[in-house]
Amino acid sequence: MSEHELRVSKIRDGTVIDHIPGGQALNVLAILAIDGSGGEEVSIGMNVPSDRLGRKDIVKVEGRELSQDEVDVLSLIAPDATINIVRDYDVVDKHRLERPEEVTGVLTCPNRNCISTDDEPIDSRFAVLPDGVRCEYCETIVRDSIPDLIDAA
Amino acid sequence: MRHDHLVTAKQLTRADVETVLDRAAEIDADPGAFRDRHAGALLGLLFFEPSTRTKMSFEAAIKRLGGDVVDMGSVESSSVKKGESLADTVRVIEGYADALVLRHPRQGAAKMTGEYVDVPLLNAGDGAGHHPTQTLLDLYTIRENAGLDDLTIGIMGDLKYGRTVHSLAHALTNFDAHQHFISPESLQLPRSVRYDLHEAGATVREHTDLEAVLPDLDVLYVTRIQRERFPDENEYHAIAGEYQVDADTLAAARDDLTVMHPLPRVDEIAADVDDTDHATYFEQAHNGVPVRMALLDLLLGDSE
Numbered sequence A: 001m002s003e004h005e006l007r008v009s010k011i012r013d014g015t016v017i018d019h020i021p022g023g024q025a026l027n028v029l030a031i032l033a034i035d036g037s038g039g040e041e042v043s044i045g046m047n048v049p050s051d052r053l054g055r056k057d058i059v060k061v062e063g064r065e066l067s068q069d070e071v072d073v074l075s076l077i078a079p080d081a082t083i084n085i086v087r088d089y090d091v092v093d094k095h096r097l098e099r100p101e102e103v104t105g106v107l108t109c110p111n112r113n114c115i116s117t118d119d120e121p122i123d124s125r126f127a128v129l130p131d132g133v134r135c136e137y138c139e140t141i142v143r144d145s146i147p148d149l150i151d152a153a
Numbered sequence B: 001m002r003h004d005h006l007v008t009a010k011q012l013t014r015a016d017v018e019t020v021l022d023r024a025a026e027i028d029a030d031p032g033a034f035r036d037r038h039a040g041a042l043l044g045l046l047f048f049e050p051s052t053r054t055k056m057s058f059e060a061a062i063k064r065l066g067g068d069v070v071d072m073g074s075v076e077s078s079s080v081k082k083g084e085s086l087a088d089t090v091r092v093i094e095g096y097a098d099a100l101v102l103r104h105p106r107q108g109a110a111k112m113t114g115e116y117v118d119v120p121l122l123n124a125g126d127g128a129g130h131h132p133t134q135t136l137l138d139l140y141t142i143r144e145n146a147g148l149d150d151l152t153i154g155i156m157g158d159l160k161y162g163r164t165v166h167s168l169a170h171a172l173t174n175f176d177a178h179q180h181f182i183s184p185e186s187l188q189l190p191r192s193v194r195y196d197l198h199e200a201g202a203t204v205r206e207h208t209d210l211e212a213v214l215p216d217l218d219v220l221y222v223t224r225i226q227r228e229r230f231p232d233e234n235e236y237h238a239i240a241g242e243y244q245v246d247a248d249t250l251a252a253a254r255d256d257l258t259v260m261h262p263l264p265r266v267d268e269i270a271a272d273v274d275d276t277d278h279a280t281y282f283e284q285a286h287n288g289v290p291v292r293m294a295l296l297d298l299l300l301g302d303s304e
C-alpha cells in the first residue's frame, strides 16, 4: 500500500472501491445511495496518484458490503474499479465488475419529454450498450455523460 | 401476429408486416366480407393530444368491422387534467374496452401503458417516438405502388423529430430497401435511430439535397419541417424552401416515382404535384382505414 493510500484510513469491515476514475467518487456514492444520512462511516480519496490511471479516486465504506446489483451499476462509470470486501482488516473477496444488461432506477433520462421523467409509478430503465446506455422508454442514447444522469436525490 | 400490443414498428417482423398488409388487401378487395365481423367490439380511444385524422380513421375502422368506440374525450375536460397519472387512467379505461388506442405527447408513453394493460394496445403516436400504424399504411401504399423489394426510397424533411420517419425507416429494414435520408443538417436522424438502423444492417445514405438522388428513387416520402423547430423565423424560411417539391422539381424524377406524405402538409408539396401521376398521398391517407381494420381484425382475433 502506498503512502498516499494510507491517508485514507483502513477499515475493519466493509468495502473498498479502488481505481475509480479521478473525480467520480461522489458519483459512486450517489449510485450506492450513500449521502451520510444513514450513518455509514465513509472515507474518500480523490485524485490520488495512481500508476494505472494517473489519478484515481478511492472510496471506503465501513460496515457495508455491496450487492452484485450495485457493483454492476458502478461498472457504468468506473469500468476498471476493483471492489474489495474487507472483514477484520483482511481483504476476503474481490468482486469482478461486469456490465449489466440493464440498470433500473439509478439514472434519470435526459430527454425531458420522456414518460419516465413524468410523475408516473415507473422506475427509469436503461439498457446498457457496449458504449453507453439507452432509455428503455424513449430510446434516447447517452454515451459520454452518464454520470450526469445519476439520480442523486 | 405474435404481439398483443403494437408499440413500435421495431417489433414487426417481415412476416408480421405481410400478414397485416395481406389482410388489408383482402378487406380492400371485399369490404362486405368483413362487415360485422367484430360486432359488439369496443375500441377505447385515448387521445391525450388532438389528432382528428388518426382518430377518425380508427373510428371508421372499428365501425366498419361492426364495433364501436368509447372515447375519453378531450384531455381538457377529463380527470387527467386534474393530475391523475397515465398509468392509473389506462388501468381504469382498459375495463371499458376490448382494445385501446393511445396517442400521447410523451415519448415512451405507449411502452409504459403496455406494461399496465392486458387488452391489446395500439400506439397511435407517442411524442417524437413511434407511430407504427402509420408505418403499416405507408408500407401498404408502397407495396401497392412500387413493391417492397429492391426498393429505393428517399425520405425527406424533418428526420430528427419525425416519428413516422423513424418507424418507417426501421420497418423497411425487413426488406431489401435502399434508404436515402434527405434533410438539413440540423434535422438529421437522431442517434437512437441511426443505432437501430446500423444494428439491423440497413443500407443508409444521408444527403442535404434531393437533386442528386431524385432520379434513382422509386418512392419519395416527404415530411413536414415545422417552424417551431427553429429559434429564428428567417432560418426556417431559408431551410424549408429547399425541401419543397413541386411539379418542376419532379421533372428530373422517373415517370413512375411515387410521392408520399403523412398528411397534413403545409407547403412541402406544391398543389401542382396533386395532378401528376406521382401524387399518392391522398391514396396513402385513405389506406389508413383498411390497414387499421386489418390490424384490429388480427388483434381482436376470431370471434367465432
Ligand SMILES: [Zn+2]
Binding pocket: A109, A110, A111, A114, A115, A116, A135, A136, A137, A138, A139, A140, B108
Ligand atoms: Zn427516456
